[in-house]
Amino acid sequence: MKLLSSFLFCFLYISTNIFSQSDFREEYQKAITAYESGDYHTFMKGLEASNSLRPNHRVILYNLAVAYIKNDMPEEALSILEYRASFYAVPDFDEDEDFKPIRNRKEYKGLIETIEKRNKTISSSTLLFEFEEKGFHTEGFAVHPKSETIFISDVRCGLINTISIDGTENENFMDLKKEGFWGAFGMKIDPIDSNILWVTTSVLPQFCEYNEEIDGSAAVLKIDITKKEILQSYTTEGDHIFGDLTISESGDVFITDSNEPVIYILKKGSKNIESYLSSEKFFNLQGLDLGKNGYLYVSDYIMGILKIDLSDRSVQQLLESNNQLLRGTDGMYFANNSLILLQNGTSPFKVSRISIDKNGNAIPNTLAIIDSNAPFLNEPTLGAVFNNKLYFVANSPWSYYDVDNKPMLNEWPVLQIRTASVD
Incomplete structure (x- = not known):
């Protein structure tokens, strides 16, 4: 008899509030x-x-x-x-x-x-470049639409680096820690003003200056790319882990909180983050993206992908009978009538894609694998879609911390940035 009795929760941000x-x-x-x-x-x-x-x-x-x-x-x-x-x-x-x-x-x-x-190995992506910087814990990812510069964020010490799209030029863009903030998580270029970078910043035990007094701190930052200056920070009361964000064409910013779990909104022109939606269907929120015709898609790490109708804020599972196939999704991106999923809460790890119809529903039997059980795929996290290509971090180093949440720098991996066609 080998009764399993341990509780090894296999999601990125373990919340004390996501369920009883x-x-x-x-x-x-x-x-x-x-x-x-x-x-x-x-x-x-x-x-x-x-x-x-x-x-x-x-x-x-x-x-x-x-x-x-x-x-x-x-x-x-x-x-x-x-x-x-x-x-x-x-x-x-x-x-x-x-x-x-x-x-x-x-x-x-x-x-x-x-x-x-x-468990068959599937490998459709290609290596774009390798990123070697001990202790830099890659998480968020954005591609500037004009310069094609890649922005990569660091969970551990709040760094944001810019890298040329071929990987040859790499420099620090900003240190959020020096600005009084914390780990850098999800990032997006503003669809209206491409000189604006939006970033979520939060505290996890892996943060290099972690202490209990700052636990639960989180904010959304609006950054001027040219000036390398934080124009505004947005917070709200309570303990939060703002993990990812997406921006509507009208300029509203939607944010996932992995701690409560709640979707927040920063309306265009507002100075305050507001609660947008909570639901009994939410357990542990991760990536999110806007589709067509007024639908917001959000990944629940435990339940799978959820579709939210922005007209009435109703929530339904994307796959009513098999939504567990989509569980464990971290980053998620809508592109070419498909959702691209980076799944690191499954075994094996996967990068997958599912087609979406004109009504915002998943088309049955269209779930396809881009990468699965490949040697390089050691915890894919976040990415970005640019010019019909997915760019993503293939091996974020979440497993390279000791029991005290200190980085094992001697074992820190060379990180891979990979790309795959999604046209």
């Missing part, structure tokens, strides 16, 4: 206690409750499959394993004795074959 952690942990602990005492019915009920409170967690789903087997429900166990494998394609259950009762079923053998197929 105490409730689901309580239900989970009840389930584990019941298992240990041989009360398999209570074990199952506790895991079903945990899964309802905190959906799509690989550990909960693993143990829920065990619970169904213990309650003589093999079809339900297989269904859970198949669902889990759609975003976590790891056969970690294959040698667990708890799964012996279903191991000879053809559905089980088919599941193992499916997992093998999902």
Whole structure:
């Protein structure tokens, strides 16, 4: 028996507010206690409750499959394993004795074959250039439409660098830390005035000057590119992690908060960030982008991609029956009637694309893989689409910190900036 009992949350910014952690942990602990005492019915009920409170967690789903087997429900166990494998394609259950009762079923053998197929290496992107700067933790990405200069942000120390599109010229553009701010996250060039760069800045434990007093600090910055000057900073009360932003053609800035989770808006001409939308469907918000015909798309790291109708602020899953296929998306970009997804909350890591129809809905069976399970793809984070090409950070160094959130500089990777056609 190899009951999984650890809670290894596999999303970028772990929030204490995204769901009722105490409730689901309580239900989970009840389930584990019941298992240990041989009360398999209570074990199952506790895991079903945990899964309802905190959906799509690989550990909960693993143990829920065990619970169904213990309650003589093999079809339900297989269904859970198949669902889990759609975003976590790891056969970690294959040698667990708890799964012996279903191991000879053809559905089980088919599941193992499916997992093998999902771990096939697919590599369609090409290396644009490598970026080697010890301790620089690449996150945000923007391409200037006129100069074609790339802006890259640094989560750890709040640096923003500019790099020529061929990677040959690299210089520091701004140090947010020296300006009194924090780590640099998502970035966008203003669609109305290309001399303006918008940046989200927040504090994580990996921030090089982290202390508890600044925990929860976050702001949106409006920067004059030519003058290299912060024109305005925008904040709001409370603890926040502003992770990404997008800008409408009219100049409204939409911001995701990975801490609450809430979508905020900075209306054009306003000096105040306002709450735009909260929803029971939100768990952990990441990337977002505007599509056509008044739709805003936002990635929920746990639930998948959500479509928001700006006319009435209604929220629905992009794929009503299989939205878990889109979970674990960090950066997300609308281009050529498609959503481009950088998925680092899945196993394996993926860069994928799904087509969108004129009504803003996903076209069934159009989910396609650009990169998957490739050696260079070690946590793709954010990117940008420019001239029908996706530019993205392929291997952001989130895994190169020790238990005290200090960077392991001796092991710091050479970072890859890659590109893929999205025309």
